[in-house]
Amino acid sequence: MALLEIENIHTYYGHIHALKGVSLDVDKGEIVTLIGANGAGKSTMLKTTSGLLRPRQGSIHLEGEDLTCYRPHQIVAKGVVQVPEGRRIFGRLTVRENLEMGAFAIPDAGLIQSNLERVYNLFPRLRERQKQVGGTLSGGEQQMLATGRALMANPSVLLMDEPSMGLAPVLVDIIFDTIRQLHADGTTILLVEQNARMALQVASRGYVLQSGTVVLSDSAENLRRNEMVRQAYLGES
Amino acid sequence: MRQALKVGLIGGIVAVLLSLIGMVEAFSQRDIIARVISMGHTLLVIVALFMGYLAAKRTPGKGSLRVLANSFISGLIVGGLVSLLVIVGSLINLRKVFVNAMPVLYELLTFKQGTQIGVFLLLGAGALSGALAGLFFLSPKLLRRVLLISLGSIVSVGVLQDLLRPTFALWGPLAIINEWLFTANGLTIRGAIGLFIMITAASLFWSTKGETIQTGFRNLPTAPQRILKITGILALVFILLILPQVLGLFLSEVFTIVGLYVLLGLGLNIVVGYAGLLDLGYVAFFAIGSYTIAILTSPELGFFSLTFWEALPFVIVMGVISGVLLGTPVLKMRGDYLAIATLGFGEIIRILVLSDFLRPWLGGAQGIGKIPKASILGYEFAGPQQIYYLILAGCLLVIFISLRLRDSRLGRAWMAVREDEDVAQAMGINLVATKLLAFATGAGFSALSGAIFASKLGSVYPHSFNVMISINIVCVIIVGGMGSIPGVIVGAIALVGLPELLREFAEYRLFVYGAALVAMMLLRPEGLWPEAVHRREFHEEKENQAESESPLKLKSG
Numbered sequence: 001m002a003l004l005e006i007e008n009i010h011t012y013y014g015h016i017h018a019l020k021g022v023s024l025d026v027d028k029g030e031i032v033t034l035i036g037a038n039g040a041g042k043s044t045m046l047k048t049t050s051g052l053l054r055p056r057q058g059s060i061h062l063e064g065e066d067l068t069c070y071r072p073h074q075i076v077a078k079g080v081v082q083v084p085e086g087r088r089i090f091g092r093l094t095v096r097e098n099l100e101m102g103a104f105a106i107p108d109a110g111l112i113q114s115n116l117e118r119v120y121n122l123f124p125r126l127r128e129r130q131k132q133v134g135g136t137l138s139g140g141e142q143q144m145l146a147t148g149r150a151l152m153a154n155p156s157v158l159l160m161d162e163p164s165m166g167l168a169p170v171l172v173d174i175i176f177d178t179i180r181q182l183h184a185d186g187t188t189i190l191l192v193e194q195n196a197r198m199a200l201q202v203a204s205r206g207y208v209l210q211s212g213t214v215v216l217s218d219s220a221e222n223l224r225r226n227e228m229v230r231q232a233y234l235g236e237s
Numbered sequence: 238m239r240q241a242l243k244v245g246l247i248g249g250i251v252a253v254l255l256s257l258i259g260m261v262e263a264f265s266q267r268d269i270i271a272r273v274i275s276m277g278h279t280l281l282v283i284v285a286l287f288m289g290y291l292a293a294k295r296t297p298g299k300g301s302l303r304v305l306a307n308s309f310i311s312g313l314i315v316g317g318l319v320s321l322l323v324i325v326g327s328l329i330n331l332r333k334v335f336v337n338a339m340p341v342l343y344e345l346l347t348f349k350q351g352t353q354i355g356v357f358l359l360l361g362a363g364a365l366s367g368a369l370a371g372l373f374f375l376s377p378k379l380l381r382r383v384l385l386i387s388l389g390s391i392v393s394v395g396v397l398q399d400l401l402r403p404t405f406a407l408w409g410p411l412a413i414i415n416e417w418l419f420t421a422n423g424l425t426i427r428g429a430i431g432l433f434i435m436i437t438a439a440s441l442f443w444s445t446k447g448e449t450i451q452t453g454f455r456n457l458p459t460a461p462q463r464i465l466k467i468t469g470i471l472a473l474v475f476i477l478l479i480l481p482q483v484l485g486l487f488l489s490e491v492f493t494i495v496g497l498y499v500l501l502g503l504g505l506n507i508v509v510g511y512a513g514l515l516d517l518g519y520v521a522f523f524a525i526g527s528y529t530i531a532i533l534t535s536p537e538l539g540f541f542s543l544t545f546w547e548a549l550p551f552v553i554v555m556g557v558i559s560g561v562l563l564g565t566p567v568l569k570m571r572g573d574y575l576a577i578a579t580l581g582f583g584e585i586i587r588i589l590v591l592s593d594f595l596r597p598w599l600g601g602a603q604g605i606g607k608i609p610k611a612s613i614l615g616y617e618f619a620g621p622q623q624i625y626y627l628i629l630a631g632c633l634l635v636i637f638i639s640l641r642l643r644d645s646r647l648g649r650a651w652m653a654v655r656e657d658e659d660v661a662q663a664m665g666i667n668l669v670a671t672k673l674l675a676f677a678t679g680a681g682f683s684a685l686s687g688a689i690f691a692s693k694l695g696s697v698y699p700h701s702f703n704v705m706i707s708i709n710i711v712c713v714i715i716v717g718g719m720g721s722i723p724g725v726i727v728g729a730i731a732l733v734g735l736p737e738l739l740r741e742f743a744e745y746r747l748f749v750y751g752a753a754l755v756a757m758m759l760l761r762p763e764g765l766w767p768e769a770v771h772r773r774e775f776h777e778e779k780e781n782q783a784e785s786e787s788p789l790k791l792k793s794g
Contacts, residue, residue: 052662071669072662073665073666073667076663076664076665077665081663081665082663084659084663088657089660090657092770092771092773100649101652101653101664104646104665149664153664153665
């Protein structure tokens with residue numbers, strides 16, 4: 001049984017049918033990527049998983065427990081944590097305060113401290129800047145902070161929404177390096193990306209989303225070779 | 238040169254405006270220094286000085302002659318525009334449009350010397366003020382600070398003379414100060430000079446030695462430092478306790494009004510400052526608190542006849558319930574929409590208590606009277622001097638709760654919601670509970686304030702609860718500094734206390750209020766006493782060290 005099992009999810013924005021029966025699953029310790037064009041429903045899928053949107057149909061199981069009846073803050077406590085699109089760090093709080101806010105769902109002070117150490121070890125840059133105000137960090141540092149903040153909640157599944165968005169190519173490389181490192185540490189990641197090339201390099205499996213339905217699902221390697229994926233998402237002919 | 242012209246023109250227009258709306262004339266009835274300078278003239282001089290300073294500051298380059306020339310010119314232009322007003326006024330009757338453009342005004346503006354000589358005097362006074370401001374700009378920092386403090390205090394003492402005089406008179410030995418310092422209208426010349434020298438000396442001492450004292454204090458071992466701190470707090474408490482006895486009836490009344498606004502402000506501070514939910518209908522909870530205590534205690538209605546203390550728990554509970562009731566429908570609203578919806582809620586409550594339909598229960602337009610005073614063991618909180626203690630106790634309690642809440646888990650949840658609602662939710666914060674608790678806590682504080690207000694007045698009327706109160710409280714918080722507890726107190730003193738003290742200029746109260754708000758937003762947008770997080774936003778550059786390093790370095794980091 002997979003860690004996260006998403007089955008036949010239908011999500012609506014008012015009358016707009018955004019997700020038309022998406023099913024996917026993520027095994028423990030693996031990176032699964034969801035690729036697709038703008039408006040395909042990638043972010044909608046993540047928001048539905050984290051409870052910010054309610055599906056009209058379908059189920060989302062984490063270790064066998066249905067999440068669709070829970071509210072967002074309860075889902076975070078269950079261990080499904082999202083790194084929001086566009087980073088959305090608390091611009092007026094310091095780096096440290098941002099990280100502490102991420103551990104809001106954790107009652108144990110000792111665990112918070114050890115999580116903080118873990119994040120600082122993963123991103124030494126954040127330790128250097130722990131007293132700096134979040135809004136003054138560079139884009140790459142902000143992405144590190146947003147990721148670190150999510151890690152503070154001890155996620156069993158990390159949902160990452162477009163971590164490479166708006167970053168310089170050099171920084172994109174760094175962000176994907178840290179994703180690899182997280183993977184090596186055993187973190188389970190569901191990664192939504194427009195940058196399909198990078199995403200398929202780090203992921204073990206991938207799903208291709210088109211207008212709210214999964215049109216293709218395979219191992220990352222096969223997807224990289226797939227003719228349709230190469231033309232539409234990797235820009236090769 | 239262009240800057241000097243621009244600044245001068247703005248200053249001139251301000252000065253003419255102040256004259257035409259009658260402010261100069263009204264203020265001239267009071268002398269700052271007896272028979273030397275009146276408040277009206279002070280007002281104009283301050284405009285000229287400020288513009289001269291601004292012109293000096295905006296002068297490009299460093300040449301002190303140029304700075305002086307610019308401030309001189311801008312002062313001259315201020316004087317020139319006022320002269321123009323005098324000349325035009327002497328030729329044409331402006332009173333058809335500006336009712337205040339009376340001969341008295343021109344006499345004041347020309348120093349009673351007639352139009353021709355007066356105009357020259359005016360030009361000279363303007364230019365002199367401008368040049369003085371330029372000199373002030375060029376003088377060393379220490380001198381500037383000391384001068385500003387001592388001149389400012391003389392003006393303040395002059396403005397507040399009607400309060401200080403009777404207060405000193407209450408105390409036998411202090412009465413001598415009155416004779417030395419004040420005449421029937423304005424300071425004596427010797428008093429002003431003496432005061433100037435004293436304050437200059439004091440501020441000089443503090444400016445030069447203050448830092449040594451402060452570091453000396455910090456270098457003390459913890460034990461004596463704590464003793465000193467505790468002594469300070471005890472002294473403050475002692476002062477707060479004897480204040481109404483020292484200050485007399487009128488000032489105590491002012492303090493009770495300020496105190497009620499502090500209570501209201503602290504409540505709204507939780508909603509707006511902590512949780513970032515802009516609530517413009519906050520007066521509703523004040524009204525609910527007042528009316529609950531009225532219904533429960535007033536024999537006039539005859540439903541219940543509880544005492545103040547018996548009714549108080551119900552008041553708080555009613556406040557909290559109504560906070561939740563308002564909060565529930567607006568949970569999903571943000572920013573402007575929330576503000577408008579809550580504004581509507583405030584009006585609904587006012588209209589409800591005013592309605593004929595509810596008259597048998599709420600008294601309609603006539604309100605509810607005969608609300609008994611609160612009393613403990615036979616000590617009745619009757620007049621302002623007694624109610625002061627009730628309000629003081631309420632404020633201290635609410636400050637304590639606010640401080641504890643700010644540092645609590647809930648306080649952090651509020652902060653996260655204020656900074657970014659969606660992300661707060663993604664951090665595992667229960668948005669619904671967090672927001673409702675903010676509304677409920679704020680409403681509870683406001684209801685407490687309302688209960689004290691009702692028992693202070695002895696009656697409640699619908700018209701006491703109009704939208705201006707909500708707006709006043711929001712202003713108190715903005716001026717004081719969002720989310721800051723000392724800020725609320727400072728804001729309430731500045732926006733509620735000062736206008737109460739300067740009642741005779743009530744006509745210009747709202748005008749000054751608006752001008753102060755605009756000035757605040759331009760000069761100190763974070764508030765008078767800002768809270769740390771907000772201070773950061775406006776002074777980022779100071780804390781922002783090595784910002785733009787090459788991204789390649791990130792990799793090694």
